[in-house]
Amino acid sequence: MDALLITALLxxxxxxxxxxxxxxxxDLLPTEIGYLNRGGRGAVATALTVLYTADLLEIRYxxxxxxxxxxxxxxxxLEPFVRAVYTDIHVQARPGALPSRPAVRRGLAALxxxxxxxxxxxxxxxxxxxxxxxAAAVVLAIVRLAARSGAGEALLALIAGAVVLWRLSRRTIAGHRLLRRLRRDYTRRWSGTPDDDPAPAAGVALVPGHGAPVDAAALGLVASLGAVIGIHVPDFGGWDNGGGGGGDGDGGGGF
Structure with a gap:
């Protein structure tokens, strides 16, 4: 009976x-793709990359x-969130502290x-x-386990399912599917593999200060992951001081 109730809660x-x-x-903007991919830190990293490639930002000590x-x-x-990040860089700032600053926090909420x-x-x-x-389902399962009411293996499986669901909950099924498609299209584009789907997964965004258009998905994915594949993305670091604003994504698996 307890297992059925917990299952219903899940x-x-x-x-x-x-x-x-x-x-x-x-059509998502680069920072929105960064948010979808890695949460608040992904959006901030993408905004910093846009500012850096536009020569509006310098990396210091x-x-x-x-x-x-x-x-x-x-x-x-400049898209609104990029301007918000720029606004909150008054003096030298660590990237990890930016998500908690007023303009960036409001921008993250809007994203x-x-x-x-x-x-x-x-x-x-x-x-x-x-x-x-x-949380209620997990607490109930733990209480029943502590009481040794039987069905221990089933309760442990339900707790594990709740943990997985918690991690997946950063995005909806539609969000997971879109992110997986963006990553697949991005990998094909930069690996030279022909794309069977001629429709673009996202629009094209022009990075100020550069003459060539940069694909919004590529910029959002690469910048938020901190990878360097096809586009130069600086290693900002500095995420150990401060943080918040949505946290990191879970890698987008599952759907």
Whole structure:
């Protein structure tokens, strides 16, 4: 009976966390792809990369970042979140401290809200409700295990399922699928493998200060992962001081 109740709680949590009301087709900006991929840190890393490639940012001692002397472009040339990150770099700053600063924090909330509206991540209410139900299921399972009420293996399996579901809950099923598609398309593009799907997975974004367009998916994925594949992405480091703002993604597996 306890196992059935816990299973029911997990099903409710999965519905809240992984099944959005309606997924929409949207063209994501690089920072939104960075957020989808690695959470708040991914969005900030992507914004820093955009600023760096536009010569608006310099890397200083011990991986701190600082504004360059180059004038800031017009609003139409930088997406809002990139401008928010630039605004909060008053003096030398460590990247890990940026997600907790006011303008960046508001920008991260706006990114999350847009992704939730597109059905790619759970909204704030669904995330809170779903994780509360998950926590209740785990607590109940642990209590029953402690009481040695039987069905120990089943309860342990349900606890393991709850942990997996918690990790997957950073994105909806639609978000996981989109991210997997973006990664697959990106790998094909840079490995030279022919792409069977002629439709682009995301729009093209122009990085200010450069003449060539950079694919939004490539920039968002590479910058947020900190990899260097085809596009030069600086190693900002400095994530050990501060943090928050969504945390890291889970790698996007599962769907």
């Amino acid at each position: 099903v409710v949590a999965a519905a809240l966390l992984l099944l959005p009301p309606a997924a929409k087709s949207v 011990r991986s701190t970042v600082e504004r360059s002397d180059k004038p800031l472009p017009s609003r139409s040339e 999350a809200a847009r992704l939730a509206d597109a059905g790619l991540v759970p909204g704030r209410f669904r995330l809170l409700a779903g994780r509360t139900v998950l």
